[in-house]
Amino acid sequence: xxxxxxxxxxxxxxxxxxxxxxxxxxxxxxxxxxxxxxxxxxxxxxxxxxxxxxxxxxxxxxxxxxxxxxxxxxxxxxxxxxxxxxxxxxxxxxxxxxxxxxxxxxxxxxxxxxxxxxxxxxxxxxxxxxxxxxxxxxxxxxxxxxxxxxxxxxxxxxxxxxxxxxxxxxxxxxxxxxxxxxxxxxxxxxxxxxxxxxxxxxxxxxxxxxxxxxxxxxxxxxxxxxxxxxxxxxxxxxxxxxxxxxxxxxxxxxxxxxxxxxxxxxxxxxxxxxxxxxxxxxxxxxxxxxxxxxxxxxxxxxxxxxxxxxxxxxxxxxxxxxxxxxxxxxxxxxxxxxxxxxxxxxxxxxxxxxxxxxxxxxxxxxxx
Amino acid sequence: xxxxxxxxxxxxxxxxxxxxxxxxxxxxxxxxxxxxxxxxxxxxxxxxxxxxxxxxxxxxxxxxxxxxxxxxxxxxxxxxxxxxxxxxxxxxxxxxxxxxxxxxxxxxxxxxxxxxxxxxxxxxxxxxxxxxxxxxxxxxxxxxxxxxxxxxxxxxxxxxxxxxxxxxxxxxxxxxxxxxxxxxxxxxxxxxxxxxxxxxxxxxxxxxxxxxxxxxxxxxxxxxxxxxxxxxxxxxxxxxxxxxxxxxxxxxxxxxxxxxxxxxxxxxxxxxxxxxxxxxxxxxxxxxxxxxxxxxxxxxxxxxxxxxxxxxxxxxxxxxxxxxxxxxxxxxxxxxxxxxxxxxxxxxxxxxxxxxxxxxxxxxxxxx
Numbered sequence: 001x002x003x004x005x006x007x008x009x010x011x012x013x014x015x016x017x018x019x020x021x022x023x024x025x026x027x028x029x030x031x032x033x034x035x036x037x038x039x040x041x042x043x044x045x046x047x048x049x050x051x052x053x054x055x056x057x058x059x060x061x062x063x064x065x066x067x068x069x070x071x072x073x074x075x076x077x078x079x080x081x082x083x084x085x086x087x088x089x090x091x092x093x094x095x096x097x098x099x100x101x102x103x104x105x106x107x108x109x110x111x112x113x114x115x116x117x118x119x120x121x122x123x124x125x126x127x128x129x130x131x132x133x134x135x136x137x138x139x140x141x142x143x144x145x146x147x148x149x150x151x152x153x154x155x156x157x158x159x160x161x162x163x164x165x166x167x168x169x170x171x172x173x174x175x176x177x178x179x180x181x182x183x184x185x186x187x188x189x190x191x192x193x194x195x196x197x198x199x200x201x202x203x204x205x206x207x208x209x210x211x212x213x214x215x216x217x218x219x220x221x222x223x224x225x226x227x228x229x230x231x232x233x234x235x236x237x238x239x240x241x242x243x244x245x246x247x248x249x250x251x252x253x254x255x256x257x258x259x260x261x262x263x264x265x266x267x268x269x270x271x272x273x274x275x276x277x278x279x280x281x282x283x284x285x286x287x288x289x290x291x292x293x294x295x296x297x298x299x300x301x302x303x304x305x306x307x308x309x310x311x312x313x314x315x316x317x318x319x320x321x322x323x324x325x326x327x328x329x330x331x332x333x334x335x336x337x338x339x340x341x342x343x344x345x346x347x348x349x350x351x352x353x354x355x356x357x358x359x360x361x362x363x364x365x366x367x368x
Numbered sequence: 369x370x371x372x373x374x375x376x377x378x379x380x381x382x383x384x385x386x387x388x389x390x391x392x393x394x395x396x397x398x399x400x401x402x403x404x405x406x407x408x409x410x411x412x413x414x415x416x417x418x419x420x421x422x423x424x425x426x427x428x429x430x431x432x433x434x435x436x437x438x439x440x441x442x443x444x445x446x447x448x449x450x451x452x453x454x455x456x457x458x459x460x461x462x463x464x465x466x467x468x469x470x471x472x473x474x475x476x477x478x479x480x481x482x483x484x485x486x487x488x489x490x491x492x493x494x495x496x497x498x499x500x501x502x503x504x505x506x507x508x509x510x511x512x513x514x515x516x517x518x519x520x521x522x523x524x525x526x527x528x529x530x531x532x533x534x535x536x537x538x539x540x541x542x543x544x545x546x547x548x549x550x551x552x553x554x555x556x557x558x559x560x561x562x563x564x565x566x567x568x569x570x571x572x573x574x575x576x577x578x579x580x581x582x583x584x585x586x587x588x589x590x591x592x593x594x595x596x597x598x599x600x601x602x603x604x605x606x607x608x609x610x611x612x613x614x615x616x617x618x619x620x621x622x623x624x625x626x627x628x629x630x631x632x633x634x635x636x637x638x639x640x641x642x643x644x645x646x647x648x649x650x651x652x653x654x655x656x657x658x659x660x661x662x663x664x665x666x667x668x669x670x671x672x673x674x675x676x677x678x679x680x681x682x683x684x685x686x687x688x689x690x691x692x693x694x695x696x697x698x699x700x701x702x703x704x705x706x707x708x709x710x711x712x713x714x715x716x717x718x719x720x721x722x723x724x725x726x727x728x729x730x731x732x733x734x735x736x
Contacts, residue, residue: 150394
């Protein structure tokens with residue numbers, strides 16, 4: 001891509017009002033600017049630019065509206081106590097985006113350049129990174145297929161876009177156990193499908209189970225689409241169970257998304273010498289472990305919530321309380337360590353965080 | 369919907385050039401106008417209008433770009449020898465759209481009103497219906513989720529849009545057998561998934577198999593996602609096999625799309641007293657039937673191609689020729705009868721066609 005080292009800047013003069021720290025909601029407010037880049041078969045990815053955040057102009061026949069050819073990522077920028085802005089393992093997000101691109105027949109992106117674009121956009125929007133405890137700037141890179149054509153075939157035109165949204169703490173009152181239900185009717189995806197890609201269709205397919213779930217169910221627990229007995233994910237997070245001292249998470253099998261937080265949890269547990277197994281785990285095994293008292297903890301792991309303890313599991317009318325409905329010790333330690341590293345409050349022995357240069361916050365009177 | 373009987377008309381003054389009959393390509397050119405209607409939680413579906421065909425203005429955070437919540441339909445308007453325009457079983461398309469809406473958590477539409485909107489739009493665009501043999505005006509109704517929000521939840525805003533595209537004969541030289549390959553790696557969808565809904569994610573998931581298929585493969589044959597042995601669909605068509613005098617098509621199982629053409633084929637075969645079975649059919653059964661000489665015909669059925677004979681089936685390196693690679697008698701009869709009814713050239717004993725009033729073509733000098 002000839003222009004890759006030159007991102008055209010078209011900043012707007014006046015900014016929008018920034019939300020107050022206590023009014024931050026996930027994914028509703030966006031910053032003043034966005035990054036865009038176009039793809040055509042002839043030019044490849046071209047015309048990278050940072051422009052004012054504004055509506056896209058898209059033909060009604062654009063393929064994304066009809067055949068769902070799209071991918072996305074989710075990551076965050078965190079402000080450290082020193083006023084630095086930093087990212088958490090961002091290279092993994094763009095690696096995964098290319099993995100998703102491959103499954104969806106979307107041309108791959110230059111991962112190094114995409115990361116550069118994120119940093120340049122955040123440098124421009126640095127005043128939008130909220131400062132209150134647990135808040136961050138959510139980063140949403142995504143690719144949509146824009147060729148105006150109704151044939152079922154890979155699009156020949158795409159847009160790669162990055163938008164930013166200041167977000168609050170996922171849990172208003174800190175980390176709190178949620179109630180989840182095992183989903184026995186609907187399936188999110190299946191081996192050979194798109195489960196390990198971060199693409200819209202997986203999320204569209206997941207909405208119905210949540211809609212029909214009983215009151216108070218925060219997330220559904222997805223079982224595999226073939227035998228309907230092995231555990232895959234919870235909501236849009238990876239899931240972990242601690243049984244008799246060992247933490248178990250479903251092995252990557254082609255239908256499970258490989259979470260950045262999942263990978264980080266596994267590495268932390270290994271460092272702590274907590275036994276961790278990536279393998280098939282059935283709902284029956286969890287059920288039996290609960291029955292014989294060896295199910296000690298369960299939690300979800302993902303970028304949005306970091307660690308989400310599971311206090312209750314509903315399976316066909318049975319209510320299984322886990323760890324007396326309280327946050328377990330391992331979940332708490334993982335949450336504290338991950339957020340500590342992300343916000344630069346504790347040392348990062350893994351080289352996970354990546355500072356954004358030229359974003360030292362000096363004007364601490366800014367938003368949030 | 370209070371305004372449902374009043375579609376605001378905003379016609380443009382000058383039309384685009386209409387493509388010549390021999391330049392008609394599927395889904396690349398669109399007519400002068402489109403139909404739009406909006407949905408919000410407060411107002412329901414509202415503001416139906418026919419406006420000039422033009423790009424949509426959509427927020428970058430609109431949910432359709434991220435979580436794929438969308439549905440669509442495909443149907444055609446045909447010109448009869450008398451100059452009438454008519455539709456083929458259009459009520460079934462809007463019934464199916466509501467079925468898709470339900471699975472995707474999209475608010476249902478008023479099917480009667482949607483059909484009225486199609487007719488009113490076509491009445492305005494009547495000069496766009498091409499006249500040459502085998503051509504038609506393709507109708508694409510679709511719904512996209514437009515709420516500017518990155519939370520994984522059903523959107524609270526939608527747009528229902530209808531666009532029109534003059535299309536040529538699917539096969540330039542008439543009905544011709546295609547070569548298909550059994551897909552053993554990728555899966556389109558699975559029971560409990562979204563297979564019986566017409567939603568973007570299913571089509572996005574299907575692109576990869578076609579991309580990796582060998583040269584000359586027109587479509588892939590999808591097997592079920594659980595046992596990987598039962599036949600589901602071919603490309604984006606339903607599929608039929610004639611074995612020893614009986615026509616067999618996979619039974620609807622939750623992961624197969626219920627095609628309007630599929631249903632029409634079944635009704636025609638029943639009327640002709642050709643044995644027809646809707647049941648599970650394995651690839652092994654087809655393979656054995658080919659081996660013992662009882663596999664007489666195979667064909668796909670869908671709105672775009674109507675009937676698509678299968679002349680060769682590739683399974684793990686084996687090439688199975690069907691009916692000497694020629695179009696079978698049943699496929700030919702179905703094609704002639706269906707297109708005869710659609711174009712008003714033969715009598716319609718089923719009440720399948722629906723004339724569009726006020727669209728009598730008088731100016732036969734118009735396009736195509």
